[in-house]
Amino acid sequence: MKRTITIALSGNPNSGKTTLFNAITGARQHIANYPGVTVEKKSGKIIHKGHEILVVDLPGTYSLTAYSLEEIVTRDFLINERPDVVVDIVDASNLDRNLYLAVQFRELGVPLIIALNMMDMAERRGIKVDHRILSQLFKVPVIPMVARSNKGVHELLDAIIETSAEDRTWNAEIISYGSDIDHGISEIEEIIRGARDFDPRYPSKWLALKCLEGDDQILKFIQGKPEIQPKIEPICHKISKHIQSTLEEEPEAIIADHRYGYIAGITKKAVRRKIESRLNFSDQLDKILTNRILGPTIMMLILYGIYVFTFWGSEAPVEWFGCFFTWMKENVSSMIPEGNLQSLIVSGIIDGVGGVFGFIPVIMFMFFAIAILEDSGYMARMAYMLDRVLRWFGLHGNSVIALLVSGGISGGCAVPGVMATRTLRDPKERIATLLVVPFMNCGAKLPVFLMLIAAFFSENEARMMFLFTMISWVLALFAAKLLRATVLRGPKTPFVMELPPYRAPTIKGICIHTWERTWQYMKKAGTVILGISIILWAMMTFPRLNEQQARFYEDQRLNTQKTFLSLSNVNGIIPDLPTLNRFDELYDLYRQSIKDYGPVPETLMKNPLYPVFNTLFPDQDVGRTHDGVKKDLATVTDLYLEYRNTMNLISAQEQQAALKATIAGWIGQTLEGITRTIGFDYRTNIALVGGFAAKEIILSTLGTAYSLGEVAPEESGTLSSRLARDPDWNPLKAFVLILFTMLYVPCFVTVISIKKESSWRWALFSMGFNLILAYLVSFIIYQTGKTLGIGI
Amino acid sequence: MKKVIRMREMSDNQKGIIMKITTNGEMSRRMREMGLVHGTSILIMGRAPLKDPVAVKINDYTLTLRNNEADHIMVEVDA
Ligand SMILES: Nc1nc2c(ncn2[C@@H]2O[C@H](COP(=O)(O)OP(=O)(O)OP(=O)(O)O)[C@@H](O)[C@H]2O)c(=O)[nH]1
Ligand SMILES: [Mg+2]
Secondary structure, eight states: OOOOEEEEEEESTTSSHHHHHHHHHOOOOOOOSSTTOOOSOEEEEEEETTEEEEEEEOOOOSOOSSSSHHHHHHHHHHHHHOOSEEEEEEEGGGHHHHHHHHHHHHHHTOOEEEEEEOHHHHHHTTEEEOHHHHHHHHTSOEEEOBGGGTBTHHHHHHHHHHHHHHOOOOOOOOOOOOHHHHHHHHHHHHHHHHSTTOOTTSOHHHHHHHHHHTOHHHHHHHHTOTTTHHHHHHHHHHHHHHHHHHHSSOHHHHHHHHHHHHHHHHHHHHEEESSOOOOOHHHHHHHHHTOTTHHHHHHHHHHHHHHHHHHHHTHHHHHHHHHHHHHHHHHHHHHSOTTHHHHIIIIIIIHHHHHHHTTHHHHHHHHHHHHHHHHHTHHHHHHHHHHHHHHHTTOOTTHHHHHIIIIITSSOOHHHHHHHGGGOOSHHHHHHHHHHGGGSOOTTTHHHHHHHHHHHOGGGHHHHHHHHHHHHHHHHHHHHHHHHHTTTOOOOOOOOEEEOOOOOOOHHHHHHHHHHHHHHHHHHIIIIIHHHHHHHHHHHHOSOOOHHHHHHHHHHHHHHHHHHHHSHHHHTTSOSHHHHHHHHHHHHHHHHHHHHHOOOOGGGOSSTTHHHHHHHSGGGOGGGSOHHHHHHHHHHHHHHHHHHHHHHHHHHHHHHHHHHHSHHHHHHHHHHHHHGGGTOOHHHHHHHHHTTTOTHHHHHHHHHHTOOOOSOHHHHOOHHHHHHHOTTOOHHHHHHHHHHHHHSOOOHHHHHHHHHHSOHHHHHHHHHHHHHHHHHHHHHHHHHHHHHTOOO | OEEEEEGGGOOTTOEEEEEEEOOOTHHHHHHHHTTOOTTOEEEEEEEOTTSOSEEEEETTEEEEEOHHHHTTEEEEEEO
């Protein structure tokens, strides 16, 4: 086997690097018609004509200065890894600007091949590029190609093998930048050459050029060489001053001008335009899609469309997932005896992981929609149209998608929202968006809101819901502004951005893209999320009631049963404990069937418990007995329901006591001191602690904590009506709880996603920041309301 | 007659040639690498609904920049 050839794919953003990478390696890389999608570098291997070729996909960059992350990644890779060949993917329909980077590759001296991509596009626009002339003048191999349809890939690989065989040393080929600078370059180069043991990785000519260009990274590097630094600095200074006084420009600008001049000289010969550049299809489409009135209207419709598509489309699959996990829980419950193990598997693992997997359909649908926006080029237009508004808050036009998906129209999910921030390029804007996205009203918070609204604001439910949606937007945007003014403060990054031409997205591209992102999400569920689910489960379960407490409730139950059985009316029909247990079982089954299939028509019912009696005593035909027995049955029925009521009350009390005894319960009670100031007692606190696992848990835990024993759901009244009757509760408290739920710590799946998209530091920060903000807002509202007597 | 104005002052669909970039540092660098350099002919494609940013066509591609960035680009236009 011959040695492995390493090649680097580089080029302007959106020039087709990833498409070419996929065409070469067959790998599934994410392709998008949005500048700057590939940020990390990725690699893949292939064999061509017996040569093993390692292909590295580098992030798109416009230049080789060292100012943005992608430029540094590219440059460091080239200098440190020294690939055998650099393939510069050049957009043929846009040659001048694309060659600006190619010139810089030549200055660095890397073995270069130009892949002249998008030849189809250029042709359609009436631009004819003669690759032979281009190759002659530019003095590098030029391979024309259409990466999207695999054209030219073979020729490119041949050229790669040929070039790599030449085994050239890096040979910096600089052009002329005007006599002043040219002179400076040779002066500095001589100094560098004269220095002993100089770092051989850097070509000296290139270093000289970068010194004059004022490249931070290189100047710092030179500063570490006391042997030469004092000689170089005065030269740079002198030239810079001279140029500024004569040309009123910085050397950097002059150097750029000469590069463009050089390129223009080449393209004049190599490019022929059949049609004078006129408005093309994309431009005409933009006249409509970014029109002052039509533009925003269409954008609103599209945004709304994404939202509807994501949540309506995923509704059925989400339900299937739900059914699947319920089915699994039922199976496990019947296979493993009741106890800690069953509880761990059912409530800890299945509920936890099931919760995470339940999001998968939502995420897939959302990424599908976003993929279309990205690949078609519309996303960049959205950023363009919304920039003015969102800039004020320190966000980016594209932040709107993340906010919307997270629940901007109420109902949504912060997890895909957090993942949608990937389309933002500037790290500070991205993190600010990440951090405020959880304030939106996701689908899991809604039931809590609806329950509280139904209890305390039932006169104008819709208006309240709207109000809370507005509040979440306002708070999210202002929180972003606050973050951008403090921890995420930074100079405004220039917005100069490309509006890529509209392109029809390919099905393959969209599917790859959707799957890749979904898969990344799924992988998490196996590891961190499983661990945290188990911890949260343990917190809500342990320590259990001690033996004495447990016996107390058990004794109460036994006593109740004994009393019931000893009643003279009862013991003729239900003589002993086993029969009673069987009766209970049948009653539960019957209740379940009513839940599942609806109530039995009253005319068929001779007695509320008729089906139970009938099953238990089939030979006695309970319905058709003498009047006396019938009457007896009626009394027994009443007594039985009363007995069940008492039993349920005992269980509810036990559950409440058990919850109070757990770690979560302990936390809830400990926090009461603080949360009293915003009106929450320990029961609400426990619910909120549980809500960290998933916001849905707030509702179910409140249900347990405020449970009065479930008799028949039709009679006992919902949690909502119970809270409405509770003297401890009032509209103010409900309002504050809604606000708190809206703002406090995101659920842990979201926290993990934030970590995944940024770092643990920001994930922890988001927990702290959101908690403090939630508390402050709640405190102000609660105390103001209490003082002014509003809502109490 | 020709005159030199700021890019911000140009009207939609107006053509011009870039004369000078009056800023330095990161912003000017970014402009240069995106092709906004002396001698480039440009066409104002339009403005976002809130009049900012502005979309500019350069040869075969379209760039968007904010008004405060367009302020630094001096353009020669027909008077
Ligand atoms: N017409 C045409 N379109 C192409 C060709 N090659 C790629 N594209 C499209 O160009 C767009 C950008 O492709 P990518 O491969 O994501 O570009 P990239 O260079 O990796 O972009 P970044 O990672 O953002 O720097 C996609 O919509 C591709 O489908 C081609 O040869 N012809
Ligand atoms: Mg890419």
